[in-house]
Amino acid sequence: xxxxxxxxxxxxxxxxxxxxxxxxxxxxxxxxxxxxxxxxxxxxxxxxxxxxxxxxxxxxxxxxxxxxxxxxxxxxxxxxxxxxxxxxxxxxxxxxxxxxxxxxxxxxxxxxxxxxxxxxxxxxxxxxxxxxxxxxxxxxxxxxxxxxxxxxxxxxxxxxxxxxxxxxxxxxxxxxxxxxxxxxxxxxxxxxxxxxxxxxxxxxxxxxxxx
Amino acid sequence: xxxxxxxxxxxxxxxxxxxxxxxxxxxxxxxxxxxxxxxxxxxxxxxxxxxxxxxxxxxxxxxxxxxxxxxxxxxxxxxxxxxxxxxxxxxxxxxxxxxxxxxxxxxxxxxxxxxxxxxxxxxxxxxxxxxxxxxxxxxxxxxxxxxxxxxxxxxxxxxxxxxxxxxxxxxxxxxxxxxxxxxxxxxxxxxxxxxxxxxxxxxxxxxxxxx
Numbered sequence: 001x002x003x004x005x006x007x008x009x010x011x012x013x014x015x016x017x018x019x020x021x022x023x024x025x026x027x028x029x030x031x032x033x034x035x036x037x038x039x040x041x042x043x044x045x046x047x048x049x050x051x052x053x054x055x056x057x058x059x060x061x062x063x064x065x066x067x068x069x070x071x072x073x074x075x076x077x078x079x080x081x082x083x084x085x086x087x088x089x090x091x092x093x094x095x096x097x098x099x100x101x102x103x104x105x106x107x108x109x110x111x112x113x114x115x116x117x118x119x120x121x122x123x124x125x126x127x128x129x130x131x132x133x134x135x136x137x138x139x140x141x142x143x144x145x146x147x148x149x150x151x152x153x154x155x156x157x158x159x160x161x162x163x164x165x166x167x168x169x170x171x172x173x174x175x176x177x178x179x180x181x182x183x184x185x186x187x188x189x190x191x192x193x194x195x196x197x198x199x200x201x202x203x204x205x206x207x208x209x210x211x
Numbered sequence: 212x213x214x215x216x217x218x219x220x221x222x223x224x225x226x227x228x229x230x231x232x233x234x235x236x237x238x239x240x241x242x243x244x245x246x247x248x249x250x251x252x253x254x255x256x257x258x259x260x261x262x263x264x265x266x267x268x269x270x271x272x273x274x275x276x277x278x279x280x281x282x283x284x285x286x287x288x289x290x291x292x293x294x295x296x297x298x299x300x301x302x303x304x305x306x307x308x309x310x311x312x313x314x315x316x317x318x319x320x321x322x323x324x325x326x327x328x329x330x331x332x333x334x335x336x337x338x339x340x341x342x343x344x345x346x347x348x349x350x351x352x353x354x355x356x357x358x359x360x361x362x363x364x365x366x367x368x369x370x371x372x373x374x375x376x377x378x379x380x381x382x383x384x385x386x387x388x389x390x391x392x393x394x395x396x397x398x399x400x401x402x403x404x405x406x407x408x409x410x411x412x413x414x415x416x417x418x419x420x421x422x
Contacts (some may be wrong), residue, residue, distance in 0.1 A: 002264045002370060004404055010371045017314070017376065029312070053213045067278035101240070102365045102415055103228070104378065154376065155314045159213060160221045165228065165365070165376040167315065193215055205315055 017164045019155030020082035020200035021205075028151070028207040035148040035169055036206040037108065039063040043072050043096075043140040048124065048135045048143070051076065053159075053193045055124060057070075057136065060147045063098055063144075065106050065169060066152070070098035075140070077184040081111050082158050082194045083151075083170050092186070094143065095158075108144060109170040115177025125185050142175055149173045152206040158195040217420040229409035230366030231293035232416075239362070239418040246359040246380055246419040248319065254283050254307075254351040259335065260344045262287065264370075264404045265397075266335060269349065274309055274355075275319050276380060277363070281309035286351070290397040292322050293369050293405045294362075294381050303389045303397070304405070305354065306369075309390045319355060320381040326388025336396050353386055360384045363417040369406040 042062030061072035081093035090111040150171040156164040231390040254272030272283035292304035361383040
């Protein structure tokens with residue numbers, strides 16, 4: 001029985017809502033609709049940081065995600081992708097981190113395929129300085145598609161403290177691609193930096209699959 | 212540096228978003244507006260459970276809270292209140308727990324003053340069976356006001372596992388009251404069951420104070 005006279009010894013453990021996960025186009029609740037996400041005409045990146053395991057860039061911009069207003073905070077990169085889709089792993093995953101007015105987090109993840117080099121990613125590579133932080137001016141005009149398809153679920157940060165207060169929007173049809181050379185550059189600089197997939201447990205995953 | 216080859220030893224600790232907290236009508240971001248919350252004409256309680264430290268009742272009903280759809284899950288009670296307002300403690304706090312389609316939690320807390328006995332609370336008291344669970348049929352037609360004032364912030368469960376994925380709507384102007392006899396009944400049955408206030412840390416609290 002919970003002892004209200006011994007509150008400092010209450011257990012304080014995580015639940016079962018960790019990220020990333022293996023997403024399925026079959027098992028989930030499917031909507032014949034697009035993900036309700038709209039972002040500014042452009043997101044502006046202002047500061048580029050060597051985060052030791054990835055590049056992180058802070059910036060500004062605003063998004064409406066599931067009828068709520070969010071401010072863009074930072075973007076970073078994982079090679080290979082952290083989220084799987086039907087057990088398939090994309091070569092590159094972009095995490096756009098957003099917060100609302102009371103600090104709730106939505107991460108918009110983009111799963112990229114190999115194709116043309118992306119010019120903004122190339123600017124980020126060209127501006128990178130080992131162990132340093134530097135000012136940049138990079139626009140992300142095309143990263144989030146207007147008609148996004150993909151998944152919506154409740155999970156966690158994928159790096160410590162792995163906190164479970166993160167809402168995920170994982171977009172499977174970004175209009176941009178990344179080149180094999182760009183992926184190779186990240187792999188050479190940081191090595192593999194994808195957290196392993198975590199148990200789905202009892203979670204309900206929404207799949208937005210406009211036909 | 213984060214070691215992606217030793218993921219099982221990553222630290223997994225809580226952040227700084229625990230509940231309850233001491234809410235302030237002065238320090239927060241104030242909106243001359245009501246809390247955007249609308250609930251069904253009635254919430255229906257179906258099952259009453261002796262939860263050892265409080266009474267918990269599960270039920271049904273739907274709410275629109277900050278432009279999102281939620282399903283009512285359960286209600287339980289704290290004597291005295293867990294959230295403070297300007298350092299003042301109400302005698303009784305009701306927690307209405309809601310979840311959306313992907314399992315995200317919003318708790319709507321009602322801070323009650325002493326006044327007339329509430330008939331639904333009296334039904335709950337009359338139906339209580341020590342150590343047991345029983346079917347009930349209780350409506351909560353008036354518990355959540357149409358024009359709600361109060362606070363909105365990101366916090367945690369107030370009982371273990373104290374998980375930090377909870378959005379709080381704390382309503383300071385419920386139209387209902389509780390009688391001193393009803394409060395006394397809960398105190399006699401369960402003793403004080405309020406978690407101590409937790410550090411606010413860097414949180415932004417929204418205060419909806421329609422003038």
